[in-house]
Amino acid sequence: MSVLLIAEHNNKEVRPFTYNAITAASQINEDLHVLVLGHQADDVAKSLSEVPSVKKVIHVDNEIYENYIAENYTSAIIKHAENYSHIVSSANTFGKNLMPRIAALLDTSQVSDIIKVISEDTFLRPIYAGNAFATVKSNDKKKCVTIRPTSFDPADKSGGSAEITKSDPAEASSSTKFLKKEEVKSDRPELGTARIVISGGRGMQNGENFKLISDIADKLNAAIGASRAAVDAGYITNDHQVGQTGKVVVPDLYIAVGISGAIQHLAGMKESKVIVAINKDGEAPIFSVADYGLEADLFEALPQFLSELNKLNTIQK
Amino acid sequence: MKILVAVKRVIDYNVQIRVKEDGSGVVTDNVKMSTNPPDDNAIEEAVKIKEAGKAKEIVAITIGEEKAQETVRKALAVGADRGIHVKVDNVIEPLAVSKILKKIVEKENPDLVFMGKQAIDDDCNQTGQMLAALLNWPQATFASKIEVKDNALEVTREIDEGLETIEVNVPAIVTCDLRLNEPRYASLPNIMKAKKKPIEQINASDLGVDINPRIEQIKVEEPPKRKAGIKVASVEELVQKLKNEAKVI
Numbered sequence: 001m002s003v004l005l006i007a008e009h010n011n012k013e014v015r016p017f018t019y020n021a022i023t024a025a026s027q028i029n030e031d032l033h034v035l036v037l038g039h040q041a042d043d044v045a046k047s048l049s050e051v052p053s054v055k056k057v058i059h060v061d062n063e064i065y066e067n068y069i070a071e072n073y074t075s076a077i078i079k080h081a082e083n084y085s086h087i088v089s090s091a092n093t094f095g096k097n098l099m100p101r102i103a104a105l106l107d108t109s110q111v112s113d114i115i116k117v118i119s120e121d122t123f124l125r126p127i128y129a130g131n132a133f134a135t136v137k138s139n140d141k142k143k144c145v146t147i148r149p150t151s152f153d154p155a156d157k158s159g160g161s162a163e164i165t166k167s168d169p170a171e172a173s174s175s176t177k178f179l180k181k182e183e184v185k186s187d188r189p190e191l192g193t194a195r196i197v198i199s200g201g202r203g204m205q206n207g208e209n210f211k212l213i214s215d216i217a218d219k220l221n222a223a224i225g226a227s228r229a230a231v232d233a234g235y236i237t238n239d240h241q242v243g244q245t246g247k248v249v250v251p252d253l254y255i256a257v258g259i260s261g262a263i264q265h266l267a268g269m270k271e272s273k274v275i276v277a278i279n280k281d282g283e284a285p286i287f288s289v290a291d292y293g294l295e296a297d298l299f300e301a302l303p304q305f306l307s308e309l310n311k312l313n314t315i316q317k
Numbered sequence: 318m319k320i321l322v323a324v325k326r327v328i329d330y331n332v333q334i335r336v337k338e339d340g341s342g343v344v345t346d347n348v349k350m351s352t353n354p355p356d357d358n359a360i361e362e363a364v365k366i367k368e369a370g371k372a373k374e375i376v377a378i379t380i381g382e383e384k385a386q387e388t389v390r391k392a393l394a395v396g397a398d399r400g401i402h403v404k405v406d407n408v409i410e411p412l413a414v415s416k417i418l419k420k421i422v423e424k425e426n427p428d429l430v431f432m433g434k435q436a437i438d439d440d441c442n443q444t445g446q447m448l449a450a451l452l453n454w455p456q457a458t459f460a461s462k463i464e465v466k467d468n469a470l471e472v473t474r475e476i477d478e479g480l481e482t483i484e485v486n487v488p489a490i491v492t493c494d495l496r497l498n499e500p501r502y503a504s505l506p507n508i509m510k511a512k513k514k515p516i517e518q519i520n521a522s523d524l525g526v527d528i529n530p531r532i533e534q535i536k537v538e539e540p541p542k543r544k545a546g547i548k549v550a551s552v553e554e555l556v557q558k559l560k561n562e563a564k565v566i
Contacts, residue, residue, distance in 0.1 A: 069483070070446070070456060093476040097458045100411070100446035109412045109531035112441045122535065127439055131334035132343055135535040175486035176455040179471065184479040192477070196565070220566060228495070238461070238496055239479050245355070245435060245495060247477070253565040264330060264437070270543065274563045276555065282548075291546040291563065294555050304552040312556070315566055 001085030002031040002055075006077060008094040009036065009044040011066065016193050019051070019154035021090040024147040026053040026155070027117040028086055033058060037076050039066035045164050052160035062169035067181070068094065071173035074101045079170050081106060081142065085120070091146035092192070092247075103144035110144040111136060115151035129244040129267035150192065150250040150271070184239050191223040191240065195316075196253045199225030199242055199269070200235070203258020203279065203298055207235040212302040213257060219309050225249065225269075227259045243268035258298045261286030278302075318372040318465075318487070320363040321427035323418060324356040324392055326385040327438040340536040352388045355433025357500035358493040362463060363431055364396035365498065371465045374398050376425060380405055380417055386516060393511035394503035400516035401425075405528065409521075411439075413528035415447035420524045422452060427488070429470070434459050434492040445492035455485035458492045 005025045008015040026032045033056040036045045045059040058080065064072050081087060087102055089095035091113040103110035115133075116124035122137045123145065138145075191197065198220070200213045210224070217224050225242040226235065242249055244267040254272035259265060261277070261284055269275070270289045277290035280297050287293040294301060309315065328334065329349040336343055366372045377392035378401040379385045389400035403417055422430060435442040449456035457463075457472035461480070464471040474481045475494050485491075503511070521528060549555045559566045 070458075074450065093459060093474075096442045097446065097456075100443035101450040101456065103443070104412060104415060104447035104450035107412075109410045110441070110443055110447075111532065112443060126540070127537070128328070128334040128343060129437060129440065130540060132336050132537050133540050134537045137533040137535055138531065139533060140531045173455065175489075177484040179482040179484055181476075181478070181482075182480045232496065237479075238475050238494075239477065244437065244440070253559070253563070263333070274559070274565050275543075275546070276559070287546075287548070289543050289546075291543075292555055292558055293546060293548045294552065295548060296552070301552050305556065308552055308556040309566070312560060312566070 001029070002033055002083065003029045003086040003088055004080060004084040005032060005034045006073070006087070006089040006095070006098065007034050007036045007044065007048060008090060009038060009041060011038045011041040012043060014044055014047050015094070016154065016190070017090040017092055017149035019157065020149035020152045021088060021147045022051060022053055022155040023152040024114070024117055025088040028088065028120055028145070031055055033084070035077065035080060036060070037065040037073055039063045047157070049162040049164050050158050050160050051155050053155050054160060054162045056162050057164045058167050059164055060167045060169055064169060064172040067178035069173065069176050069178060070098045070101050071176050073098055074105065075170035077102050078105055080167070084142070086143045086145060088145050088147060090149045092149060095146045099144050099146050106142050106144065108140040108142050108144045109138065110146070111138050112146050113148045114145060115148050129263055130270065131263065148248060150248055184237060188217060189221065189223045191225055191242070191247055191249060194223035194251055196220045196222035197225045197242070197249050197251045198222045198255040198257065199227065199259060200230055200257050201227035201259030202229040202233060204230060204235055210236055212299070216302065216306055216309065219306060220315065227262070227265045256286050256290070257302065259286055260284045261289065318428040319374045319376070319426070320366065320372050320429045320431060321376050321378060321422065321425055322359050322363050322392065322397065323430065323432040323444070324360065324377055324379050324388045325353040325433070325436050326350050326379065326381055326388045327353045327436055330354055330437055336537055336539045340538060342534070342537050350384070352391055353433050353436045355435065355493050355495055358495060358497045359431040359433055360392045360395055360397060361498045361500040362493060366465055367396065376401060376427065378403065378418070378421060380409070380414055380521070382406065389516055390511055391503065393514045394508045395501055399514055401519065402516050403519045403521050403524070405521040409528050410530055410532060411441050411443035411447055412531065413526070414444050415451055416526040416528065417521055417524060418444070418448050419451045420526060429487060430490045432492055434494055445490050449490040455489045457483060457485050457489060459494045460491050461494045461496045463491060463497070
């Protein structure tokens, strides 16, 4: 049987984590089909048909799919589900909102947020904020799986030429209405996929002080993250939150500034390749996961850090 | 309006998790337990809506072993009117939880069901969406703001790109994010009063739903440990290490 991946996109472009989910889905079974539900999203369907590991693209075009309403998506996906052994999506807010609704209607116990495909029915997933890894085997006939995008490399984007088939929409829900979306526009790299992330915590003391972080982010072409404490205190908006209930990031370099390292924050960043911690409390738990720890007052260390970076002849982008 | 709020008893968020040596799970004996954090936000929001005169009754429900009742008792102490405890002996999957909740919803006929967006033990993030599907109700997940309108809710949702606002007709399911509100502490008099509020006991086996596991937990292990890092003495040394040793800048 084949795998059906649900594409995440904005009707113009494929959202980047879809490519990571494609990699995981094709490890489950090579006969991978992608479902694009959208409105005037032909470019999205075309881009996905060019991904070499995709065997077929099913494109459903209707205005009810312009905004992403889980109820409308679900009825369309259920229509196609009988042809597939697995329904797959990324485990970001897109897939987390959508997949359980599908799974319940298929009477399937969903496997959430996998970080490794062991076989068609067996997966590795983190539990307890990543403090334990569980190997789980799904005994349901049809499997619904969401994938932690940062645990899989993005699939190659070009060279393929999968067939695109059109399909009819399903019924729309009358009880849910999209009102608006407030996207945070930024010239910086996306937090989820950035090569370098610099995050601030409660130690920043207020929102204005995040300027010290953003100056360094500009220099390093880094994304800006934050601990839950900093978000809850109102220093910065929630789309920056890294942690168990925020985003999980795996950059090459993660710089934690004024972050003590609560369990739930570590869950979102401890797989980063290189971790730097700057904190004036030498006993802070963040130092236990840091490759390089600097015990210092961040208000002195950050301006120095910027001036040291300015002295370098070259900085990797 | 009547609001049903589902709460779960989990290992306290501050406890350092220890994996059992035989790989069968994590150590739960003599470990501090508490209410799943975003479930506290769900209760708080229901209480605020009631205080604003827009809800008449709040029913708190939990599903779990005998001691899970403590979470319902806590919900009663911060403002829920009565409780329901559905007893199960083993840990059950979100699909089974949502089937039980569906039975209770059919009996209680609430206008809204609130719960946390995710439990911090299994990190599944499934139950609310599954219940919404089984009831064919609209869902508003990851809510950071709720406005009660006539027969509808306007809900602001936290999504990866920022914020999204949707309107759902009542009856509806809402899963709550941590930034929805600031959960209050129960006062001593309210804790005493809560002891007198009723908690109905129901055996899951009497509800006639299939709660058998569909997923086998083969093993639970510790995640790979990071190798110990070093402390650097100065910012200058840090930048040199990042440039020449780690080669990441």
